[in-house]
Amino acid sequence: MPAQNQALLNALNACIAACEPCATACLQEEDVKMMARCIGLARDCADVCALTVRLIARGSEHGPHLLRECAEVCKACGDECEKHAAHMPHCRECAEACRRCEEACRAGIAA
Numbered sequence: 001m002p003a004q005n006q007a008l009l010n011a012l013n014a015c016i017a018a019c020e021p022c023a024t025a026c027l028q029e030e031d032v033k034m035m036a037r038c039i040g041l042a043r044d045c046a047d048v049c050a051l052t053v054r055l056i057a058r059g060s061e062h063g064p065h066l067l068r069e070c071a072e073v074c075k076a077c078g079d080e081c082e083k084h085a086a087h088m089p090h091c092r093e094c095a096e097a098c099r100r101c102e103e104a105c106r107a108g109i110a111a
Contacts (some may be wrong), residue, residue, distance in 0.1 A: 019077065
């Protein structure tokens with residue numbers, strides 16, 4: 001597997017590992033309703049990243065198409081998490097992982 005693919009897989013897995021606990025932690029916040037969009041996007045992002053990592057790992061012809069969607073979802077999740085990052089470390093960590101994953105997906109599209 002090319003090093004570029006390994007870096008992409010690492011970024012996708014790191015994003016999953018940040019999004020899942022972020023969604024769980026957001027569910028524990030006092031004002032869960034305020035966090036509804038963040039929770040939904042974090043769950044969507046983790047799911048899209050999980051599917052993308054599988055397709056890229058197996059060399060699927062559909063992987064490049066999914067990279068576009070993955071980059072878009074990562075951007076949306078990162079944007080939402082950044083709104084809460086100052087007061088919620090889990091959102092800050094999620095936003096950072098989403099930014100790195102978005103960048104890796106865009107690099108994968110360009111390759």
